[in-house]
Amino acid sequence: MRRLSFVLLATILFLGKAVADEGMWLPSLIHKLNITEMQQMGLQLSAEDIYSINNSSLKDAVVALDRGSCTAELISGNGLLLTNHHCGYGEIQSHSSVENDYLQYGFWANSYEEELPNPGKSVTFLVRIEDVTDKVLAEVTDDMSEEERRRKTYSTIRELESEAKGDTHYETYVRNFFNSNQYHLFVTETFKDIRMVGTPPNALGKFGGDTDNWMWPRHTADFMLFRVYSGPDGKPADYSEDNIPYQPNYFLPISLQGINEGDFAMVMGYPGGTNRYKTSYGVQYTMDVTNPVRVEVREEKLRIIDDYMASGQKARIQYASKYARSSNYYKYSIGQNRGLENLNIIEKKKNLEDEFTRWVNASSERREKYGNVLDNIAGFYNNIEANRAQEYMAEAMVRGPEIFMFAYRALPMYRLLGDKDFNPDFLEMAKSRITDGIDAFYKDYHAKTDRKVAAALMKLYADNVDPKYHPAFFQEVQKRYKGDFDRYTERMFKRSVFNDKEELMDFLENPKLKTLEKDMAFQAASDIFEKFRELNDLAxxxxxxxxxxxxxxxxxxxxxxxxxxxxxxxxxxxxxxxxQVLDYEPRDGVIYKYYTTTDGYLEKEIPGDDEFHVPERMKELLYSRDFGRYANDDGELVACFITNNDITGGNSGSPVINANGELIGIAFDGNWEAMSSDIAFEPDLQRCINVDIRFVLWVIDKYAGATHLINEMMIVE
Incomplete structure (x- = not known):
C-alpha cells in the first residue's frame, strides 16, 4: 500500500481531491476566481500579495523573456535574473567559440565588468492589466459582418492603447481572450540591456539531451543567470557602460526548506499558446496534417545537421542552438499525436459537441444564434489541400534552408535597382536591411550543410505537394535537371552571392540589378515567398x-x-x-516518485556521450556528498521534482513558488504522457517538471564557486 504524506492526506480529506486546478489564470482576476481555493490548499498569501498595481507584489519579480519566448524571475535587488539554460541557449552559443567554449565548459562572471551583453535580448515587466471588454464591444452588434466587427474592434483597441500609453515610456497592447469574446489591456515596461552572468556546462544544463527531453524521471540542471541593467535613472535604456544593475520593485526570496508530497505550488509565467477550446475538427487536422508534416520535415533536416555537428567542435558550436530549436518541437509533435490518440481526445471533443448541439436545439433563440456554428467550423476543414501545402511550405522552404530567408532580404534592393530614378538614400536603407546581423548569420552558417538541407527539403516538398502549389523554379528543376534537386542546389549555391559573406559584401559595394537577376538563390527565394503568399491567401x-x-x-x-x-x-x-507536488502513475503497475536526486547523474552516466556525459568535477563532488545546507532531510541532493501545475511552452524558466511566496524551483518541461495538454488538460497524468532550487544553488556555490552570486540572494533557511 502506498504511503501518503500527512499533508497530502489532509488535503484530500479537506478538498475531496488531489488534482491541479486546471487553468492558466490571469493574475488580475484571482481575487474573484481563485484565491479562496488557493488558500484552502495552503497558500499563505493574499491576492494583493500576488498581483497589485499600487504595491510591490510577486508579479513584479516575473518577466517575459524576449517578448514571451520564455519566462524569468528576479532573485536579487541588483537585477539578477534566473531562467532556464535552454532559454538562454542562443546567447550561450553566440558567445562561444573554439577558444571560449561556454557550451562545453560553462561561464561565470566574477564581476559586473565580466558580464556579457546580448544585443536583441529583452525582459518585459507587467505594470497592470485592465478588462476592456465592454469598451471594445460597446458599438459591436450581432448583425455586423465579421469584417465590420473586425474594423470596429480594431479602431477601438488602437484608441484604448494610445490613451493608456499617454506620454509614458510604457508599452500598451490589447489582447483578445476566449476567441474574441473578451479583451484585456496590458501595460508593460521592457528593458533591453540584459547581460549573461553565469551558466553551467551542457553536461549539466542539458544533461539527458533529446533522449530525456519531455521525460520523467529527470536529472537536469536546466538554469542560467542574466542580469537586467537600467539607465542611471532606473528606466529602460539601450546598452551602455554607464548603465547600472536594475533595482527592482520586488524580487523572490529563495527557500531551502525543500518540498514534500502534497505541498502547495504555484507557477507564474508567460505561457505561449494553448488550444483547449479547439473542436474535434481542429484536433483531427492537427493530428493528420500539422504534426506529421512537422515531424517529416524536421527529421530530415535534423539528420543532416547532426551529421555536420559530428564533424568537429566548431561545427557543434555553430549549429547547437539551431539543432536544439528544431528538435524540441519535432519530439513534441510526435508526443502530442501519441497523447491525443491514447487519451481519446477526439472522441471526448465530439461528446462535448454533441452536448452543445442538444443544448442549442432545445431553444429556437439558441438555434438562431448558434445553430450553424459547428457546421461552419467543419466547413473550414473540408478542403485542406491548400492548408497542407501551406504547412509543407512553411516547414520545408521558409523555415528549412537558411539561404532563402536571408536572400529574400534583398527584395527591396532588387526593386530599387529596377527603378532608374531611385533615391540613393533608399538604397542605403536597403543595404542595411541585408547587412543587419550579417556577422552573426555567417558566424553560424555552413553553406555545404545548408545546400544539403535545401536539396533534401525541396525534394520532400515536391514529392508530397500537388504540382499546382510548387514554386515556379521547380519547373526548371524538372526540365533542366530531370528533377534532381541535388544537382540543382549545387549550381544554385555556386551562382549566388548569398552563400558567402565576402562575395555578398563585394556585391554590396557596387550592387547591380543584373547580379540579382542571375542569382539563383535570390530568384528561388522570390518564387518561394510568392507561392507562400498565394498559399496563405488560399488557406x-x-x-x-x-x-x-x-x-x-x-x-x-x-x-x-x-x-x-x-x-x-x-x-x-x-x-x-x-x-501540488505530486507523483503519478503513467501506466499500470508503474509509479513515478515526485522527486529525483543527483544519484541519477551517476546512474545514467555514459562517458563521452553527448547527452549523458558527467564531468569529472561533477563526479568528484557527487561522490564526496558535500551537499551542505542544500541537502534534504535524508542527506540527498534533490535534482528535480514534479507538480501538477498547468503549463505550456513559454512557461520555461517560470518560478515555482511555495505557499509562503518563496522560490522552490524553476519549471522547465512537461511530461511525455501528457503531451496532448495544449489541447486537452489531463489531471491524472499532467505534470510540470522543475529543477529544484537547492540543486541550482549547489551548482552555483559548490560546482562553480560563484559564492558572490549566492550572497546577492535572500535565502530562507
Whole structure:
C-alpha cells in the first residue's frame, strides 16, 4: 500500500481531491476566481500579495523573456535574473567559440565588468492589466459582418492603447481572450540591456539531451543567470557602460526548506499558446496534417545537421542552438499525436459537441444564434489541400534552408535597382536591411550543410505537394535537371552571392540589378515567398467561417455551462497556475516518485556521450556528498521534482513558488504522457517538471564557486 504524506492526506480529506486546478489564470482576476481555493490548499498569501498595481507584489519579480519566448524571475535587488539554460541557449552559443567554449565548459562572471551583453535580448515587466471588454464591444452588434466587427474592434483597441500609453515610456497592447469574446489591456515596461552572468556546462544544463527531453524521471540542471541593467535613472535604456544593475520593485526570496508530497505550488509565467477550446475538427487536422508534416520535415533536416555537428567542435558550436530549436518541437509533435490518440481526445471533443448541439436545439433563440456554428467550423476543414501545402511550405522552404530567408532580404534592393530614378538614400536603407546581423548569420552558417538541407527539403516538398502549389523554379528543376534537386542546389549555391559573406559584401559595394537577376538563390527565394503568399491567401479564404465559428462556440459553451469557471487559452500574457507536488502513475503497475536526486547523474552516466556525459568535477563532488545546507532531510541532493501545475511552452524558466511566496524551483518541461495538454488538460497524468532550487544553488556555490552570486540572494533557511 502506498504511503501518503500527512499533508497530502489532509488535503484530500479537506478538498475531496488531489488534482491541479486546471487553468492558466490571469493574475488580475484571482481575487474573484481563485484565491479562496488557493488558500484552502495552503497558500499563505493574499491576492494583493500576488498581483497589485499600487504595491510591490510577486508579479513584479516575473518577466517575459524576449517578448514571451520564455519566462524569468528576479532573485536579487541588483537585477539578477534566473531562467532556464535552454532559454538562454542562443546567447550561450553566440558567445562561444573554439577558444571560449561556454557550451562545453560553462561561464561565470566574477564581476559586473565580466558580464556579457546580448544585443536583441529583452525582459518585459507587467505594470497592470485592465478588462476592456465592454469598451471594445460597446458599438459591436450581432448583425455586423465579421469584417465590420473586425474594423470596429480594431479602431477601438488602437484608441484604448494610445490613451493608456499617454506620454509614458510604457508599452500598451490589447489582447483578445476566449476567441474574441473578451479583451484585456496590458501595460508593460521592457528593458533591453540584459547581460549573461553565469551558466553551467551542457553536461549539466542539458544533461539527458533529446533522449530525456519531455521525460520523467529527470536529472537536469536546466538554469542560467542574466542580469537586467537600467539607465542611471532606473528606466529602460539601450546598452551602455554607464548603465547600472536594475533595482527592482520586488524580487523572490529563495527557500531551502525543500518540498514534500502534497505541498502547495504555484507557477507564474508567460505561457505561449494553448488550444483547449479547439473542436474535434481542429484536433483531427492537427493530428493528420500539422504534426506529421512537422515531424517529416524536421527529421530530415535534423539528420543532416547532426551529421555536420559530428564533424568537429566548431561545427557543434555553430549549429547547437539551431539543432536544439528544431528538435524540441519535432519530439513534441510526435508526443502530442501519441497523447491525443491514447487519451481519446477526439472522441471526448465530439461528446462535448454533441452536448452543445442538444443544448442549442432545445431553444429556437439558441438555434438562431448558434445553430450553424459547428457546421461552419467543419466547413473550414473540408478542403485542406491548400492548408497542407501551406504547412509543407512553411516547414520545408521558409523555415528549412537558411539561404532563402536571408536572400529574400534583398527584395527591396532588387526593386530599387529596377527603378532608374531611385533615391540613393533608399538604397542605403536597403543595404542595411541585408547587412543587419550579417556577422552573426555567417558566424553560424555552413553553406555545404545548408545546400544539403535545401536539396533534401525541396525534394520532400515536391514529392508530397500537388504540382499546382510548387514554386515556379521547380519547373526548371524538372526540365533542366530531370528533377534532381541535388544537382540543382549545387549550381544554385555556386551562382549566388548569398552563400558567402565576402562575395555578398563585394556585391554590396557596387550592387547591380543584373547580379540579382542571375542569382539563383535570390530568384528561388522570390518564387518561394510568392507561392507562400498565394498559399496563405488560399488557406485563408474560409478563415471567416472558422473565426466566427470558434468565437460563437466558446460563447455558447460559456452560456451553456454557467456554473463553470472558464479560463482563457494561453497567449503569451502573464498567467498563474496552482496545484501540488505530486507523483503519478503513467501506466499500470508503474509509479513515478515526485522527486529525483543527483544519484541519477551517476546512474545514467555514459562517458563521452553527448547527452549523458558527467564531468569529472561533477563526479568528484557527487561522490564526496558535500551537499551542505542544500541537502534534504535524508542527506540527498534533490535534482528535480514534479507538480501538477498547468503549463505550456513559454512557461520555461517560470518560478515555482511555495505557499509562503518563496522560490522552490524553476519549471522547465512537461511530461511525455501528457503531451496532448495544449489541447486537452489531463489531471491524472499532467505534470510540470522543475529543477529544484537547492540543486541550482549547489551548482552555483559548490560546482562553480560563484559564492558572490549566492550572497546577492535572500535565502530562507
Amino acid at each position: 485563408g479564404e474560409n478563415s471567416e467561417l472558422l473565426d466566427v465559428g470558434n468565437r460563437l462556440f466558446v460563447a455558447g459553451l460559456m452560456e451553456m455551462q454557467q456554473d463553470k469557471k472558464f479560463y482563457p487559452d494561453a497567449n503569451s500574457t502573464m498567467r498563474l497556475t496552482y496545484g
